[in-house]
Amino acid sequence: MLQTTATLITRMTTGPAQELTLRAPELARALVPGQAVLVKCGWGLEPYLRRTFYPIAVDDETWTLRVPPGSDWGHAWLRAAPVGTPIDCLGPVGVGYLVPLGVRNLLCVGVGELAWTLMPVVTQAAARGLSVALAMEARTPRELIPAQRLTAAVEYHTLTADGRRIESQWAGLLAGEASGAQPGLIAWADVVVAAAPLTFYGQLAAAVKAVRYDISRGFAQVLYPATFLCGSGACQTCVADVAGGRRRVCLRGPVFDLADVVT
């Protein structure tokens, strides 16, 4: 893990959120999609200044974080920091997504704000020439990732509550229509990566079982959406019941096999 000083180089307002791009070549080159970065949000020396971010874009020189709307004062500091501000970053934290060689069809599944954390894996997989599908749920169409943010090669499926029960929309999209007329995305995928609230993973597991009869290891990787204090295994604040016991998410995750998260 590196501690480095990044420079805020651009700020973009997208709906109610802000996207900040930080120049930190050494850190950017070390980042794997799904890993976290702890960002110090303030000028002082207080120990609790860092906030956890999962990058939404990474290239050789820079990485981008998304500041969601809300009242957190650390996020407020980031929203107000002028371009050119040096920002202390600690990362990468933990284990990210792994899309093995030989995979041809990658299914990405995201819910709400967390779906943005899939953007680096979507971009990298499309650049490798994989067939990529992204399925995203949001409360309203305005909260979806805009289609123009994706490369044309990515097949994009969106779900909003829109009067119909969202669970049945997901079941149809992932596992296929009950009539069998329309196979679901899970039957098409070689590997699934997901970023969603924990409650969604039971639903994902049910769809995987409906198609593949089992949750075989290596098929689906999911982000355990944790926030970290130290990111190095020292403070124990991220301990959770996962992977068969009490585990430090910053060391064993935040990306886990689906089989480790659902019981």
Ligand code: FES
């Ligand atoms: S964040 Fe400190 S042990 Fe995980």
